[in-house]
Amino acid sequence: MKLILTEEQQFLKDTAQNFAKNKTPVTHFREMRDSENSQCWDESVWKEMVELGWSGILVPEKFGGSEFGMAGISVIMQELGKTLTPSPILSTSVLGVSAINMLGSDEQKENYLPKIVAGDLTTALAIDEGNHHDPFAIEATAVLDGDEWVLNGKKVFVVDGASADTVLLVARTSGKSGESNGISVFAANNDSPGLNITKIATADSRNYANIEMSDLKLDQNALLGEQDLAGETLEKILDLGRIAISAEMLGNTEEAFEVTVNYLKERKQFGVQIGSFQALQHRAAKMFCEIELTKSAVIAAMHAADENSNELERLASLAKFQAGETLHLVSNEAIQMHGGIGVTDEYDIGFYLKRARVAEQIFGTSEFHQARYADISGF
């Protein structure tokens, strides 16, 4: 496994970089935030991404996708992360596609995947139920009643849950909370009776929802894959999500760092550029080192996913951990090094801090992944 990009992946990265620079600079995010748009991403921007084929990067060719793999979508997310571009790409093109493709029957794939590729359908994966990510702590239940599934329970902090056309609900069909066995995944239309979706307002001004299921009735086709057996696959789907958001976080980090280093070269105090102060230089140099480590962890993880490596879990946790730690550091230092203007809303750098903390929570914090890495490694 070589830790570099192929020509094809580099091309995707360059395309995404141009797109982000020209179509969705940070001013686009600011407009979204200040608008009445409750889904927090722009329909026409998403359509353009779809036209570039980004909705189908992970979709098999026979369902209209390009199969460019995790490396392909990760480099796109990295570039979109630089300008904080809001879009349903993570929830739909990574999580939705992976869940349907890895769990679903041929019929279900045929039903959903071409629509996702065409941009006619967005999804959300509803998994967490508590204050912290804990993928097997599932108490929501699904019980077969005649020829219908009946779901009850709640989901929180569902990424893009407030806009998704189809919600993928993780529920327990047997066993007890904490067990990997007994977990099943169901697809439900957002307007299904018994499904109550409530948008929540988070610091990063992106789209999340809490969801309640009260006697939500779904027909048998709603079950993705086999009853009780989704647990292990779900971990793999989450790992792909973790890698993708790590790439986005790397992009957040790179941009926040670049903006900050440029500021150190411009801002003058005591008659000199503040970047000439060693107290700031050494902190910047240390951030540079951590960013280099993050790039390596992310590229190793995305290639591991595409090669179906047995190191995938460990590398996904390493990537999310390292991306989280580095973004945490850089987002804090970026504010401090900007001084007063860093804490004003008028200046963009604060957006990166707000996005950072939310992204750190998604699919497991650094603490979560540190514990997971230790367990997998047998420490």
Added chain:
Amino acid sequence: MEHLEHFRQEVRDWLEENCPPSMRTPLVPEEEVWGGRNAEYVNPESKLWLERMGNKGWTAPNLPKEYGGGGLDRDQTKVLHQELYRIKARPALNSFGIWMLAPCIIEFGSEEQKREHLPKIIKGEIRWCQGYSEPGSGSDLASLSTKAEDMGDHYLVNGQKVWTSYADKADWIFALVRTGPKEPKHNGISFLLIDMATEGVSTKPITLISGKSPFCETFFDNVKAPKENLVGVENSGWTIAKKLLQHERNFISNFGLAGGGTGSGADVVNIAKKYLGETNGQIANQAHRENITLHKMKEHAFGLTLQRSGDEGAKASAASSMFKYYGTEHNKDRYELMIAAMGNKGLGWTNEGFSDDEQAITKAWLRTKANSIEGGTSEVQLNVISRRVLDLPN
């Protein structure tokens, strides 16, 4: 690709025939080979292995064939290393000459110097040491004051160097000397090669906090060095000096990975399980386990970064400062975690109450404190990253 596989087979056959059996067993410190006029070989097969590898030029696989090197390209060199690793071959030769000096002679030396010095370095016939630091010039290396006066056909050298590793065993020294006392400090330095057997050169070993060390002080008292031993142009030695430091940093940074460094290849997780105990196969103490996990994750990401740098084909550059900084700080951290995990067993000095392995870790822990000082301090590396990578102002 096919050509490379053909080469691999050639290497494999040659090693099969030429690598002596005892050279495929784990290295014991007494049998480490550094070459030189006065080399002593505890194991005669070490000598044989050096001669064979040296004659083939594979002690310096990527140096040009015409000067005794292997003449291999990047991919071939990688294949050679892979094949050596596959049979667990010991290094045929450890050499500051190969790691640091040879690349600089190739880049800056005269044709005569290349013909004179490179073959002897590559065959391990001459052992080199590095004369850089002085008592008054550590991080501010360019302030060095060992002077070399132009006496027509030779330089007259007077002064003192410090931290010259293995000066007491080396045959020659590559030294930075001041030839332009009136020039601004960076512009009055020359890169001079001096035979340690010359009259007026003397050395004295330095004892460290970790005990015995290879470091020495080296004194020059009216030492005559022939003019032809000047590398490059007089007063422009600083450029060569900096380049050589990059090669040195690349070399030191590899210490950051487990198993590198001095004294002990002990793994911190195994040490922790042994001295703190296990609960269900896990390190029994949670606080130690968390600290060690953080360390291992950083190590993993750092290892991937070294790999990525290799895959990108990056040459010695300002980024080598990152590897030097991170690798050495990480190595220090590793030994701190190790002795912490060992509790009072990590504090032994002699065999009264402590095993050989335990003492080795304690000594190695103390030795690592110099990792972030030698070859440019961590603070100097951070300066280099700030200025040359991030382009921050002076």
